[in-house]
Amino acid sequence: MANSRLIYLYTVLFISTAITGCREDPLKINYELGIFPDSVMALDGLNTRYDDYNMDIEAARINSSWQAVFSSNRNSSGTEFDLVSGIVAYMFGQTTGYFQLDSDMFTEPLIERLISAFNSPGDEFGPLRFFSHRNGLEYMAAATQTDESGLDIVYTSYIPVYSTLPSINDPVSATLFNSSSDDAYLSLGTTGDTAWFCSDRSGDFDIYSVTRPWELDHDEWFTSSPASPSSVDSINSGYDDKCPFVRGRYMVYASEMPGGYGGFDLYYSVFRSGKWSSPVNMGPGINSPANEYRPVLGVDLKFENHFLIFSSDRSGGKGGYDLYFTGITLPL
Numbered sequence: 001m002a003n004s005r006l007i008y009l010y011t012v013l014f015i016s017t018a019i020t021g022c023r024e025d026p027l028k029i030n031y032e033l034g035i036f037p038d039s040v041m042a043l044d045g046l047n048t049r050y051d052d053y054n055m056d057i058e059a060a061r062i063n064s065s066w067q068a069v070f071s072s073n074r075n076s077s078g079t080e081f082d083l084v085s086g087i088v089a090y091m092f093g094q095t096t097g098y099f100q101l102d103s104d105m106f107t108e109p110l111i112e113r114l115i116s117a118f119n120s121p122g123d124e125f126g127p128l129r130f131f132s133h134r135n136g137l138e139y140m141a142a143a144t145q146t147d148e149s150g151l152d153i154v155y156t157s158y159i160p161v162y163s164t165l166p167s168i169n170d171p172v173s174a175t176l177f178n179s180s181s182d183d184a185y186l187s188l189g190t191t192g193d194t195a196w197f198c199s200d201r202s203g204d205f206d207i208y209s210v211t212r213p214w215e216l217d218h219d220e221w222f223t224s225s226p227a228s229p230s231s232v233d234s235i236n237s238g239y240d241d242k243c244p245f246v247r248g249r250y251m252v253y254a255s256e257m258p259g260g261y262g263g264f265d266l267y268y269s270v271f272r273s274g275k276w277s278s279p280v281n282m283g284p285g286i287n288s289p290a291n292e293y294r295p296v297l298g299v300d301l302k303f304e305n306h307f308l309i310f311s312s313d314r315s316g317g318k319g320g321y322d323l324y325f326t327g328i329t330l331p332l
Contacts, residue, residue: 064092185197
């Protein structure tokens with residue numbers, strides 16, 4: 001039954017809360033803030049024997065569950081990547097420190113409309129959803145395969161759900177970022193004033209940034225003439241550097257640079273004194289001899305560390321690329 005594991009999770013949480021409320025002496029709080037475990041956990045409710053990767057996390061998400069959108073080639077038995085969706089949820093016991101993670105496939109009506117608008121006869125990768133405080137609209141972007149120029153970044157904007165579902169327009173080209181090369185994996189900073197993406201316009205994949213002119217909203221900005229983006233030189237290595245994701249002062253990304261543990265590894269960089277620091281490998285607790293790909297960094301104000309969701313084709317999974325979750329503590 002769809003979403004059955006999540007229903008079980010919330011049932012356990014409700015019963016635990018009810019029992020606690022009946023006690024004469026409340027359970028002692030030993031952990032004011034939760035801690036995401038640093039063990040790597042597979043999101044088994046989302047993974048299949050096909051490739052499942054490139055998850056998005058909504059920037060405004062501060063709750064312990066969210067509707068996830070990611071790429072998978074399950075619908076075509078391994079030949080074409082479409083966007084699909086599910087739910088990820090977790091809970092943390094403030095008395096025992098017990099952490100539980102769960103996931104399942106599930107689509108709510110708005111996400112179903114968005115996915116239907118984006119999926120095409122080509123591949124779709126790297127979804128990104130965000131809210132613009134400038135114009136009050138919500139956005140979704142992704143990279144789609146085109147016959148003319150390979151991967152291009154496309155997007156749509158829509159009125160947030162209040163009482164009725166909004167109509168969803170077909171995605172249009174985000175001409176600001178696109179070139180005759182592959183351009184993909186858009187990420188926005190906290191304020192939405194800077195965009196990062198990766199492109200192989202210089203020969204190999206590098207990470208680039210573009211800053212928004214203050215007078216433009218996101219629709220005007222995204223559909224501007226193609227930019228001459230700035231290369232993030234403190235990060236780019238001369239090898240493929242891909243999938244940037246920025247959360248606050250941290251950037252996480254995937255790279256094939258030498259010195260890793262095999263294939264693509266995951267790295268982080270910290271923005272200090274006006275520039276990005278030299279990249280730091282996330283180490284063997286996260287990286288493996290296989291490929292690790294498209295990391296996304298999440299935050300929950302009730303937890304003292306970040307969580308990381310990434311994709312890997314390491315051994316022990318269900319097959320192809322699978323989605324994984326882990327806690328990560330990053331330096332200030």
